[in-house]
Amino acid sequence: MPVFDQHYKTYKGTPWRRFRWLIIMEHELRALTSFRIFKILVLLAGFNVLLRFLQILATDIIAQDPNHLLTPIIKQIHFMRVDVYLFKEFIQLQIPITFITILYAGSGMICNDIRYNLVDVYFSKPITWKDYVIGKVGSLFTIGMCFTFVPVFLLLTLHNFFLPGMENLIQSLEWLLQSALYCTAISLSLASVTLAASSLVNSPGFAAITIFMVTMADTAMAGIIAVLLRERNFLILAYGSVLTTIGELIFQTRHGQYNLHWGYSLAMVVLVCGTSLLIVSWKIRRVGNTS
Amino acid sequence: MNESNTHQFHTLGDQPVQGGYLTYVMAAFGQGLLLLIRRPRLLLVSGITLLPVLIPIMIAFFSRDQYASDGTDIFIQLATRLHISVFVPLLSLFFGSMLIAEEIESQTITYLLTRPSPRSAWVLGRFMAYALVATSLLWLSLTLTYVACTTLADLDFAPIHLKLLAWYAGIGILGILTYGTLSMYLGAGTKRPIVYGVLLFFGWEPMARVIPGIVDFLTVMKYLEALFPPAAPRLADMAVQSTLGEYTKLVYSVQATHALLVLAALFCFFMTMTVWVLRSKEFAGTRMAR
Amino acid sequence: MSSPIIEAKNLSKWYGEVVALNNIDIAIPQGVTGLLGPNGAGKSTFIKLALGLFSPSRGYVHVHGAAPRNNRKVLQQIGYCPEVDQFHETMTGYEFVYWLNRQWGMRKKDAIETAESACERVGMKDRMHDLITTYSKGMRQRIKLAQALAPAPLLLFLDEPMAGLDPRGREEIFGLIRQLGDEGLSVIVSSHILHEVEQVTDQVVLIYNGIVLAQGRVSEIRDVLDTHPRTIRIAGPNLRTLAQEIVGNVDVLGLELGDGHVDIRTRTPNETFEQLNQWLAKPGHTGYTLQCTDDDLQSVFDYLVRR
Numbered sequence: 001m002p003v004f005d006q007h008y009k010t011y012k013g014t015p016w017r018r019f020r021w022l023i024i025m026e027h028e029l030r031a032l033t034s035f036r037i038f039k040i041l042v043l044l045a046g047f048n049v050l051l052r053f054l055q056i057l058a059t060d061i062i063a064q065d066p067n068h069l070l071t072p073i074i075k076q077i078h079f080m081r082v083d084v085y086l087f088k089e090f091i092q093l094q095i096p097i098t099f100i101t102i103l104y105a106g107s108g109m110i111c112n113d114i115r116y117n118l119v120d121v122y123f124s125k126p127i128t129w130k131d132y133v134i135g136k137v138g139s140l141f142t143i144g145m146c147f148t149f150v151p152v153f154l155l156l157t158l159h160n161f162f163l164p165g166m167e168n169l170i171q172s173l174e175w176l177l178q179s180a181l182y183c184t185a186i187s188l189s190l191a192s193v194t195l196a197a198s199s200l201v202n203s204p205g206f207a208a209i210t211i212f213m214v215t216m217a218d219t220a221m222a223g224i225i226a227v228l229l230r231e232r233n234f235l236i237l238a239y240g241s242v243l244t245t246i247g248e249l250i251f252q253t254r255h256g257q258y259n260l261h262w263g264y265s266l267a268m269v270v271l272v273c274g275t276s277l278l279i280v281s282w283k284i285r286r287v288g289n290t291s
Numbered sequence: 292m293n294e295s296n297t298h299q300f301h302t303l304g305d306q307p308v309q310g311g312y313l314t315y316v317m318a319a320f321g322q323g324l325l326l327l328i329r330r331p332r333l334l335l336v337s338g339i340t341l342l343p344v345l346i347p348i349m350i351a352f353f354s355r356d357q358y359a360s361d362g363t364d365i366f367i368q369l370a371t372r373l374h375i376s377v378f379v380p381l382l383s384l385f386f387g388s389m390l391i392a393e394e395i396e397s398q399t400i401t402y403l404l405t406r407p408s409p410r411s412a413w414v415l416g417r418f419m420a421y422a423l424v425a426t427s428l429l430w431l432s433l434t435l436t437y438v439a440c441t442t443l444a445d446l447d448f449a450p451i452h453l454k455l456l457a458w459y460a461g462i463g464i465l466g467i468l469t470y471g472t473l474s475m476y477l478g479a480g481t482k483r484p485i486v487y488g489v490l491l492f493f494g495w496e497p498m499a500r501v502i503p504g505i506v507d508f509l510t511v512m513k514y515l516e517a518l519f520p521p522a523a524p525r526l527a528d529m530a531v532q533s534t535l536g537e538y539t540k541l542v543y544s545v546q547a548t549h550a551l552l553v554l555a556a557l558f559c560f561f562m563t564m565t566v567w568v569l570r571s572k573e574f575a576g577t578r579m580a581r
Numbered sequence: 582m583s584s585p586i587i588e589a590k591n592l593s594k595w596y597g598e599v600v601a602l603n604n605i606d607i608a609i610p611q612g613v614t615g616l617l618g619p620n621g622a623g624k625s626t627f628i629k630l631a632l633g634l635f636s637p638s639r640g641y642v643h644v645h646g647a648a649p650r651n652n653r654k655v656l657q658q659i660g661y662c663p664e665v666d667q668f669h670e671t672m673t674g675y676e677f678v679y680w681l682n683r684q685w686g687m688r689k690k691d692a693i694e695t696a697e698s699a700c701e702r703v704g705m706k707d708r709m710h711d712l713i714t715t716y717s718k719g720m721r722q723r724i725k726l727a728q729a730l731a732p733a734p735l736l737l738f739l740d741e742p743m744a745g746l747d748p749r750g751r752e753e754i755f756g757l758i759r760q761l762g763d764e765g766l767s768v769i770v771s772s773h774i775l776h777e778v779e780q781v782t783d784q785v786v787l788i789y790n791g792i793v794l795a796q797g798r799v800s801e802i803r804d805v806l807d808t809h810p811r812t813i814r815i816a817g818p819n820l821r822t823l824a825q826e827i828v829g830n831v832d833v834l835g836l837e838l839g840d841g842h843v844d845i846r847t848r849t850p851n852e853t854f855e856q857l858n859q860w861l862a863k864p865g866h867t868g869y870t871l872q873c874t875d876d877d878l879q880s881v882f883d884y885l886v887r888r
Contacts, residue, residue: 037483096494104486205392206332208485209385216493217339220377221346228350228365306657306733307695309686318683322669325680329671398667402728405632406684407656413684570651573635 020127024135029142032105041104042147045097049151052090056082056155060162082159087175088251090155091148091182092244098147099190103211106140106194108204110280114287115202123288132288133281137191144187152179182250185269186243192276199283215239226258233258242268315408319416327386327424336385340432343373347439362446363455363522369436370459371523374429375515379466380492382425387474388484390421391565395479400574410569414562418475422467429463455520462518469511469554472561479568500526505543511557517550584646585610586736586767587631591640594626601626603791604640609769613762615778616771618788624771625664627788628738631769632661644736657685660734662725664741664771668713674724675700675709681728699731700724704753718745726754736767743777755780787885794885802885810834810846813853817869832856844874 032038059082062068074080113119122132156172194211201207222238225231235241241257242265248254249262327333347365391414394400403413437456440446470492477484477491496510507513516526525542545553585608594602602623616624629635630642633649633656641648649655668677675696682692700709703723713721722745729737739758743751758781761768772778778785785802787794795802815823820843824836827845832853835846847853850873861869875884 037486100486100489103489104483107485201332203389203393203396205389205396205485206385209388209488210332210335212485212489212493213336213339213381213385216377216381217342220373221342224343224369224372225346225349228346228368229353307682307685307687307691309657310688314686314688315684318680318686321683322680325676326669326671398663398665399669401634401661401663401665402681403684404634405656405659405661406681407653407686408684409653410651 021131021135021138024132025139028109028139037104041097041101045094045147048090048093052155053158055080056159057162060159063163084175084251085253087152087179088247088253090152091179092247094148095186098144098186101147102140102144102190102194103208105143106191107198107208109136110195110198111202111204111207119284119288129284129288132284136195140191140194141187144190145183148186149180149183178250182247185246189269189273192273196276196279199280233260236260236264236268239272312409312412315412316416319413320419323417323420324423327420337428340378340428341435343369343432344435344439347443351442362440362443365443366437366440366446367522368524370433371519374433374459375462375466376526378429379463380470382429383467383470383474384488384492386421386425387471388478388488390417390475390478392478392484395574404574411566414566414569418471421471425467426464429467430460433459433463458520462515465554466515469557472558476561476565479565501540503540514545514550514553517545518547587644589640589642592630592637592642593639594630594635595638600791605793607786607793607796611767612784613758613768613770613782615782615785616769616788617775617778617785619773622788623791624788625740628740628771632659632738658735660729660732660737662729662739662742666721668721670714673710673712674705674716677713677724678728678731682731685732695731699727702730703727719747719750722746737761739768739770741771743772810848811850811873812875813845813847814842814872814874815869816842
């Protein structure tokens, strides 16, 4: 008598289309945007964008009139200038809200799939573990970029509309490239770490608090060690400091929080992203029993 | 089914005798404790909480600075800036917020809500289990950090130094209790206790401490800070760097007795609120968290 | 007649714009009662209202004459086996039942004894000290049942108790429910599979789309539906001849010849049954069987939904 396997069967056929991970990404983003708290977080993130928009608007308009009463005042106030610092600081101020949003969006992304046996369902479709991982990382990465890079792009576009000129355009393109690199480092590391925790812990709440706990403990410990040993280079142990330093390096603004070669900071980002993605891939392949 | 029972099964109307309020509290405590200590994640939290122990050891080995801080100073720095400022809110958030939220998330709360137990007894029992685990971890870390600091100069097991350890242990438990009730309330009353907890403890609290005026009175840490030993560093920076330049914040102090009263009031308030939420909210629906 | 153990009047429950129960009146007497309806009909909502887990949006539900929400006296008399397959997974089956006993208010000694005997009663004695994570679906179902039975309740709610059980497991649960009913316990069994409920009781409440379609004994419900024709099946030899004779002599609405049987549709089943019995008692009419095919719950339910 034949004995049949009652589980979902992994799809063995030839996948029929490219970019299958886009389906996973689309599904996740659609689900996420329907939550009210996500909309609230977007609104909170939009506050900083609005302030920067008003700043650019005021500065650009007044800068066009050298005889304006406020022109010398605006030139005196350094934080009103539209320069590389504005975009770097804008991105750095977006990090906490991006972190919380990615934590909210991603903490249940894998553990819920595992808990409700959805990984098998995914793999019974023409979707491979690579599509699954890329789709999940891609959706969180997209959220991260939407909170950081997209506003920079919009602000730079507006800046060029308000103050047109070739010199301004070339400068803006350079800032755009720098922002893209910085935002990628931030979004990719946040996305991969969140998904790694989600794949290792079976509850979304605990996945979120675990990441947060590790981040907070890591930052506080590195800070204390650096102060007590009077050695700033220990700050490289705090991932927040690594991201800040990477930002300073990319935007070539000033020295970072420690004096180590930039290669160390880059290695830390690569290490964190790589390890996290390896954990996610290992877990998904193990749960989905795919190769 | 097994028809021949070795034990006498209670028959209709022959229900076991119910104990008093304390029986219910102890039942919730016992169950809560079992659930907390059997989780593998306890190991992770223990590991993180014990990390400060390494710092004095690192200092003993790596510090070449002739003006390096002494053991007492390092212990005070670690206890203030790590144990009380970071680990107390973190442990509260980690254990406290999920104390009830996990039961709701996994839908096991229906078993508990269909028991004829007073809701307050259940909340109290569960909270006691959390407080025991969180306080044990914090005290263990504080004690081991203290022991590690004795390897450095000017700290030993003399009563005057041990008093310092006891002082911080006392502040630690007050923090665990106050932050814990707030976290537990967030877990019972909101769908995203972690998000709200993070925003409150690590967003609002540090921010409020640097905002001019008396906004910092709306934080728990303000009242814990009022209980710190005299040698402890201030958590709020007196000089605050802003985009408008640097300004010196005027800090209004709180008396230790007033701080204790406020902490006790906060504890009672959030405890009552949690019981009220459990009595009034409908938990039996599906609440799958993302 | 004794007062009902559960009584609901104008009971409504809605979640936002979704109406789960719509102005229902129910009076459930002692004994085993089946709560029937398809998925999403409102059965679980009714049970949760009766357990006090939900508050009614309108109307009321009383259990043993009192509102159940936050009422410890009512909860003391109730046992509940939920539909969801959720446990404290780090515990053993015994520990799970033991700690819920303690939450019920039992002292340690009672909780131990009761947990052991409840596990034994549901056939989990051998595996009760294993972790719940190692249990099969059927074992998990039994442990859920054990925790509900342990405090010896007067009223037991079983929400889809047969879900996930194999045929043998189902038979055992059927047997247990019948036994509990015989002992005088009131049991409310919810199910969307009508055949399951028929195994344990003929006392049913039919719920559909948040309203009560019918309540009472299956046969009583069937009698109410006198506007609907009823089908009687006769199996035996020479069916074509038999059919010709019946058409002329018996009060029939329609007749359908099948493979080895003939189905007769009638509005007067009792009279028709009588007539058919008399006819079959005549000499030469041997080897025939009579059966009322739509007397089961599925047929009743189909009729009511169509109506």
